[in-house]
Amino acid sequence: MNPNTSSACCEVQSVADDHADDWLFLCPELAEPLSSESGFREDQEAGEQSKLKSKLVSAWNSIKYGWSLKKKAKFKKSSPVNLLGKSYNIKNEEDRECFRRCFVSLLWLTYRRGFPQLPGSSLTTDSGWGCVLRTGQMLLARGLILHLMPPGWTWSAQYSLVKDDLDLLQSANSTEPGWAVDEKQRGRKLSLGSLLDRPMEATHRRVVSWFLDHPSAPFGIHRLVELGKSSGKKAGDWYGPSIVSHILRKAVAASVDLPNLVVYVAQDCTIYLQDVRTLCERPHPHFWKSVIILVPVRLGGQDLNPSYITYVKVLNVYVCVVVCG
Numbered sequence: 001m002n003p004n005t006s007s008a009c010c011e012v013q014s015v016a017d018d019h020a021d022d023w024l025f026l027c028p029e030l031a032e033p034l035s036s037e038s039g040f041r042e043d044q045e046a047g048e049q050s051k052l053k054s055k056l057v058s059a060w061n062s063i064k065y066g067w068s069l070k071k072k073a074k075f076k077k078s079s080p081v082n083l084l085g086k087s088y089n090i091k092n093e094e095d096r097e098c099f100r101r102c103f104v105s106l107l108w109l110t111y112r113r114g115f116p117q118l119p120g121s122s123l124t125t126d127s128g129w130g131c132v133l134r135t136g137q138m139l140l141a142r143g144l145i146l147h148l149m150p151p152g153w154t155w156s157a158q159y160s161l162v163k164d165d166l167d168l169l170q171s172a173n174s175t176e177p178g179w180a181v182d183e184k185q186r187g188r189k190l191s192l193g194s195l196l197d198r199p200m201e202a203t204h205r206r207v208v209s210w211f212l213d214h215p216s217a218p219f220g221i222h223r224l225v226e227l228g229k230s231s232g233k234k235a236g237d238w239y240g241p242s243i244v245s246h247i248l249r250k251a252v253a254a255s256v257d258l259p260n261l262v263v264y265v266a267q268d269c270t271i272y273l274q275d276v277r278t279l280c281e282r283p284h285p286h287f288w289k290s291v292i293i294l295v296p297v298r299l300g301g302q303d304l305n306p307s308y309i310t311y312v313k314v315l316n317v318y319v320c321v322v323v324c325g
Helices: 003-026 027-065 093-104 131-148 157-163 192-196 199-209 221-231 240-255 273-281 306-316
Strands: 081-083 086-088 261-265 291-292
Touching: 081 093, 086 093, 131 221, 131 240, 131 291, 221 240, 221 261, 240 261, 240 291, 261 273, 273 291
Parallel strands: 261 291
Antiparallel strands: 081 086
């Protein structure tokens, strides 16, 4: 081997290495965009994978829960219908109308998809896992209606008949609610917008807005999922009735719109009266707060435990809200 040749090769390699070192030394900032760009691509790929996973989970839940056979419900028209502790004779026209108005006045909150991403995840749907959260929302909504609205309040007959704000009712009976006082002689009725702007209807609409599927809603699913983190829950997990009860308690306590309402969650199926009194007296004993009492209890496995039948009849009491599960 020629030593000169070997030396020349080493010199060439050394010079090349020196140039490379100089390049890295003089232009270190040029290497940073490469690493940041690589990290950006990795984050982008991770985000796309997360979105794809969310879509697959949503599609699977739609298939899983959408293929269940729906049997047509059969009811005896001669049997009374019970709703929120009140019995209605459907054969009676007046009772049937009262039932319909009571039914359409209830708030129905169920699975949704396409809302903003839930905190800490890429999920935009609660299909398949948010059932108890939704029933918890309906429980709280019912309690708020009892708290803020007059006893026995329902939507007026005019509201359920109007399709949009331009649809004016044509009934000739000017003694019904909904007629404009200054226009009775002309036989003109208030539009849907006017009906919704009444004080009680406006309060009802405000309650509905508190349950929107949006991060800003105080009782929306985004807020409930956020509050569930302290209990070790995250979006996509199954929430039990007990955890949901405490989530609702925290949500009401944090709401600035309900300073005169508190939620009490019973411990070990036991209501301690002194604890309830103390909770309602705060901050001053002369200014009592309204209270929603939640009692997490397992009524049975596949069937209702007969020992609870007597207690389930408490649902007939007007102040009883609902059963969540």
